[in-house]
Amino acid sequence: GEDVEQSLFLSVREGDSSVINCTYTDSSSTYLYWYKQEPGAGLQLLTYIFSNMDMKQDQRLTVLLNKKDKHLSLRIADTQTGDSAIYFCAESIRGNTGKLIFGQGTTLQVKP
């Protein structure tokens, strides 16, 4: 069935790079997304990648997609304390009217 898996927790030092990983199951997903949730807030769309792309860069964010292994990663360069949040990976579902399947979220802790 449809499933998205993420590791639950990542701790890094301020200034280091963070890499958050995700695996998904639907090989026909058109888009894959990364969302950020800060405490007490809703999920905010960070970035997305189209399934025919391998990489997408947006300022400090780099998304890598390995379609063969169904593996998605989000790299945050020069991680700041303000990046501390929960990060969710999501895949779009084939033949569906916009339904996304979300992973369980990775809590990123940035230590000063």
Added chain:
Amino acid sequence: DAGVIQSPRHEVTEMGQEVTLRCKPISGHNSLFWYRQTMMRGLELLIYFNNNVPIDDSGMPEDRFSAKMPNASFSTLKIQPSEPRDSAVYFCASSLGGGGYTFGSGTRLTVV
């Protein structure tokens, strides 16, 4: 646009009472989603609508939960009667076609 607007932001109610959560999607978006988030179960899709029509309600926990979308600019999620295990943050999100979601800020429901 003011984004997806949810009300109330916080709701505390006694067990057995009826609770109604409200959502105003982004104007022009044609899909609307209701999610529930808890520490134990993460982010769960309850129901979603496309062009005001319910498409998939398989995530609705039980008959105590109902959702309506009488027009393109308004949706409600009702719990009757409420139980302590319904305590969670309930998110509404909207999207246009297969695009990424825009989430509201959520309603934190506490049932005592």
